[in-house]
Amino acid sequence: MTFTAGFVTGGIDTHLDIHVASALDHLGGVLGTASFPTTSAGYRDLLGWLRQHGPIDRVGVEGTGSYGAGLAQHLQANDVTVVEVSRPSRQVRRRHGKSDVIDAIAAARAVLAGEATTVPKSHDGAVEALRTLKLLQRSARKARVVALNQLHNLVVTAPDELRSRLRDLDRKNLLATCMAFRIRAEDDSLAAIIRFSLRELAHRVTHLDDQLKRTTLRITRLTQALAPQLLEIKGVGPDVAATLLVTIGDNPERMRHEKSFASLCGTSPIQASSGKRNRHRLNRGGDRQANAALWRVAIVRMGADQRTRDYVARRISEGRNKPEIIRCLKRYIAREVFNAITTTRRD
DSSP: OOOOOEEEEEEOOOOOOOOEEEEOOOOEEEEEEEEEEEEHHHHHHHHHHHTSSSEEEEEEEEEETTTTTTHHHHHHTOOOOOEEEEOOHHHHHHOOOOOHHHHHHHHHHHHTTTTTOOOOOOOOSSHHHHHHHHHHHHHHHHHHHHHHHHHHHHHHHHHHHHHHHHOOOOHHHHHHHHHHHOOOTTOSHHHHHHHHHHHHHHHEEEHHHHHHHHHHHHHHHHHHHOOHHTTTTTTOOOOHHHHHHHOSSGGGGGSSSHHHHHHHTTTTEEOOBBTOOOOOOOOSSSSSHHHHHHHOOOHHHHHOOHHHHHHHHHHHHTTHHHHHHHHHHHHHHHHHHHHHHHHHOOO
16 A cells, blocks of 8 residues: 555544544544544545645544444545554553553554554444344344343242232233233232232333344345345355344445455454464454354354364364364354345345
8 A cells, every 4th residue: 555745645543523633644643633523524624634734635534433433434425535443452552551642643543554454334224224233133132132131030029829829821821921011000018019010021022022022023025025036045044144234334345355254253363473483373353243144144054054064073083173163163154145135236
């Protein structure tokens, strides 16, 4: 990557209310720093301030998926190349300290040094809608588990008469029984409060069940419209497909090769060689939700796909253990998924 004299490289440290910007020349010299509010007017002022220092080459932005999402979209809409920048490492912060200005300058220098090259997700299409639905689905699932655990715990500690009535019921009948409780509004006795709490928790679980059904229906519909070829892959259902689509984003062209997707999912091995020892280690980085989705596909195939079962048997005969085999399978599945997604999105 080369940078032309006279061009400016920007760096942005993003926050909830204020973005701190820096402008650097092609040699890394600081031309200026400034702060701008996180509003549409603030975005315009920030872009105008950068252009005062010269033509813009690239702008490194921290948090393009959170605080910096709006600014990144504004810059891209004005034909500015945006690069996603990670937070400075702890070693760098220990040496140079920590401030918003330091972080903004570090973001620009990461772009100049070629350390930051990632094109951010665009967050402006159907995949962003899928991400929002997945967020709703995860929170509803967690709340449902919490409510069910609280419900069962209350049954365990309820008075003997109530506990003996509820303890042997299956979940469906337990919820129906608890929702049918009738408690007088003025009754604040312990027995009434326990029945009231059981009823409210049962209604909460039922409401969350209905919410999850509606959310899953929309996720399935969107996934089928976006990537039908992805759903044809053995072991990939709408939930897994949605997770993988969210990982790759609305602009899959930002990843030039399937190796990029494998790295993003944490399925690419990492070099760990030293001296005469040549080895790789497990990649613990990347999107862990995507990694878990690929793991589920691998497990399904190991149980239901004969070709995968033959592969597992062969690798076991070679001395591989199950975790190593699953890591290999995830790498192959990542390649298959990437090809299916990019082919579908191009069409």
